[in-house]
Amino acid sequence: MKKSNGRKFAYTVLAWVVALLVFFPILWMLLTAFKTEKQAVEVPPLLFFHPTLANFAVANSRENYLHFAANSVIVAFGSTALALMIALPAAYAMAFFPGRRTKDLLMWMLSTKMLPPVGVLVPIYIIFQRLGLLDTRAGLVLIDTLMNLPIVVWMLFSFFRDIPGDILEAARMDGVTPRQQMVHLLVPLALPGIASTALLAIILSWNEAFWSINLTAAHAGTLAAYIASFSSPEGLFWAKLSAASVLTVAPIMVFGSLTQRQMVRGLTFGAVK
Amino acid sequence: MSQATTAAPGAAARGRAGRGRKVNTFPLLAPSVAALLVWMIVPLVLTLWYSLQRYNLLYPERRGFVGLQNYVYILSDSTLQTAILNTIVLTGAVLLLSVVFGTLLAVLLNQEFWGQNLARVLVIAPFFVMPPVAALIWKTMMMNPIQGVIAWVTQSLGLGAISWFQNWPMLSIIIIVAWQWIPFATLILLTAMQSLDHEQMEAARMDGAGAISRFRYVVIPHLSRPITIVIMMETIFLLSVFAEILVTTSGGPGHATTTLTYLIYIRALLSFNIGGASAAGVIAIVLANIVAVFLMRIVAGTLERR
Numbered sequence: 001m002k003k004s005n006g007r008k009f010a011y012t013v014l015a016w017v018v019a020l021l022v023f024f025p026i027l028w029m030l031l032t033a034f035k036t037e038k039q040a041v042e043v044p045p046l047l048f049f050h051p052t053l054a055n056f057a058v059a060n061s062r063e064n065y066l067h068f069a070a071n072s073v074i075v076a077f078g079s080t081a082l083a084l085m086i087a088l089p090a091a092y093a094m095a096f097f098p099g100r101r102t103k104d105l106l107m108w109m110l111s112t113k114m115l116p117p118v119g120v121l122v123p124i125y126i127i128f129q130r131l132g133l134l135d136t137r138a139g140l141v142l143i144d145t146l147m148n149l150p151i152v153v154w155m156l157f158s159f160f161r162d163i164p165g166d167i168l169e170a171a172r173m174d175g176v177t178p179r180q181q182m183v184h185l186l187v188p189l190a191l192p193g194i195a196s197t198a199l200l201a202i203i204l205s206w207n208e209a210f211w212s213i214n215l216t217a218a219h220a221g222t223l224a225a226y227i228a229s230f231s232s233p234e235g236l237f238w239a240k241l242s243a244a245s246v247l248t249v250a251p252i253m254v255f256g257s258l259t260q261r262q263m264v265r266g267l268t269f270g271a272v273k
Numbered sequence: 274m275s276q277a278t279t280a281a282p283g284a285a286a287r288g289r290a291g292r293g294r295k296v297n298t299f300p301l302l303a304p305s306v307a308a309l310l311v312w313m314i315v316p317l318v319l320t321l322w323y324s325l326q327r328y329n330l331l332y333p334e335r336r337g338f339v340g341l342q343n344y345v346y347i348l349s350d351s352t353l354q355t356a357i358l359n360t361i362v363l364t365g366a367v368l369l370l371s372v373v374f375g376t377l378l379a380v381l382l383n384q385e386f387w388g389q390n391l392a393r394v395l396v397i398a399p400f401f402v403m404p405p406v407a408a409l410i411w412k413t414m415m416m417n418p419i420q421g422v423i424a425w426v427t428q429s430l431g432l433g434a435i436s437w438f439q440n441w442p443m444l445s446i447i448i449i450v451a452w453q454w455i456p457f458a459t460l461i462l463l464t465a466m467q468s469l470d471h472e473q474m475e476a477a478r479m480d481g482a483g484a485i486s487r488f489r490y491v492v493i494p495h496l497s498r499p500i501t502i503v504i505m506m507e508t509i510f511l512l513s514v515f516a517e518i519l520v521t522t523s524g525g526p527g528h529a530t531t532t533l534t535y536l537i538y539i540r541a542l543l544s545f546n547i548g549g550a551s552a553a554g555v556i557a558i559v560l561a562n563i564v565a566v567f568l569m570r571i572v573a574g575t576l577e578r579r
Contacts, residue, residue, distance in 0.1 A: 015389075
């Protein structure tokens with residue numbers, strides 16, 4: 001007993017040292033967000049200081065943080081809702097009425113994810129320009145929906161497969177239409193799975209940087225584009241940058257930590273549970 | 274495709290709802306399939322089409338079909354070779370780092386210790402940080418040669434400060450990207466570790482297998498499949514690394530950190546060379562597809578196993 005406690009103690013120390021080392025940049029960003037600009041660049045780095053909330057206020061007012069945050073929220077939730085609406089019927093059909101081609105269809109959907117975004121940057125940019133979708137939230141919602149659709153279909157499919165078909169079968173015997181089955185039986189039954197799928201789609205869309213940097217500017221820019229704009233001058237404001245970053249990263253970190261296990265399933269296309 | 278019957282192998286055995294009936298699944302599948310079909314085909318065809326054109330947004334009047342000229346030009350340009358090489362170096366290095374450290378971290382975090390859940394959350398956290406934020410934290414507060422934390426540490430150790438992005442640009446990018454993707458590998462592998470049979474481990478222990486041989490003969494074989502998946506998934510995302518380069522080195526100094534993705538971005542949106550950028554885009558798609566073929570095989574295998 002004593003020996004195993006000693007072992008546990010050693011692992012505790014080792015694991016925590018490693019964990020804090022990995023987490024350190026985030027921790028440091030968190031600390032810097034509460035410093036003044038002068039304290040932020042002090043050498044040696046300040047560990048103890050009198051915290052200030054001023055950076056958060058500035059990030060909110062002058063830097064127009066809220067405008068970009070609103071865009072991020074609209075795009076993340078909009079694209080997730082749209083993706084779910086399109087994906088739910090497809091995942092339902094493939095999980096409960098698999099045909100000969102279902103597997104091929106799933107693989108094909110996955111294969112669209114392999115297309116490197118940069119390979120189609122030019123045509124998408126030009127199409128957006130022609131249709132007046134550049135720098136619009138609608139355009140970005142569309143892109144994020146299509147980007148996440150394969151993952152959403154796969155994740156829903158893998159959750160639906162775990163639901164016993166007998167329940168739906170019984171409902172069918174009672175003359176319930178597929179549509180009713182889906183809305184009144186499947187959705188409530190698979191709600192935890194659908195929720196995790198939605199959460200993953202929100203996270204992916206929120207953190208998506210490539211398209212939002214290239215297709216949006218001041219009007220429809222998301223937080224990813226906003227933060228990237230901090231990079232220009234060498235003598236930038238670390239404390240304000242940190243405050244804006246904390247506000248940007250915090251919600252996703254909380255969401256993500258809550259759904260780790262289900263996320264694994266989505267990100268590995270059901271291969272690891 | 275529109276008619277699915279339960280004659281499909283395995284369907285009846287699993288007791289699915291469609292037993293003994295024909296259900297028209299076409300209207301259910303159509304929206305997803307149509308959306309992805311358009312999303313895949315239209316830009317692809319346009320990229321191919323533009324790649325055969327002389328087309329610069331700055332000179333719209335000088336437009337016309339030029340055949341393979343864009344390809345000849347871009348393939349003879351040494352920047353493309355540099356960019357492809359940089360892409361391979363970045364992807365390869367980050368893959369290696371994330372598999373090695375991901376495995377070690379997963380094994381460590383799978384041990385019993387106090388505060389296990391919180392420590393896991395801390396280790397996984399960098400994966401949830403959006404790329405521009407991650408890159409800027411490292412660029413400023415960590416790697417700045419004067420006020421950065423790393424400079425302070427190395428100077429305290431008497432090693433002097435390192436000008437990361439000037440002297441080690443690629444290494445710097447690798448460190449930043451690896452910091453984001455090692456947690457991903459850890460997350461996947463830790464989840465896989467948790468499904469490792471305890472009895473199997475116990476049996477190996479009873480048979481006198483030491484920690485190292487248990488790791489070698491029980492853990493590694495169990496993780497081989499998840500590791501392959503980590504490699505494939507990360508490859509998809511690593512080939513598209515963009516924001517980390519944009520906010521730190523902008524591809525420089527020179528072309529030291531210009532990857533294929535970044536090169537196309539420069540060609541397309543900074544010099545408005547639609548034809549050249551499209552040709553590079555086609556090359557990127559071809560390269561990605563070579564990787565994709567392997568990934569598809571693995572995932573297809575997963576579907577079969579059930």
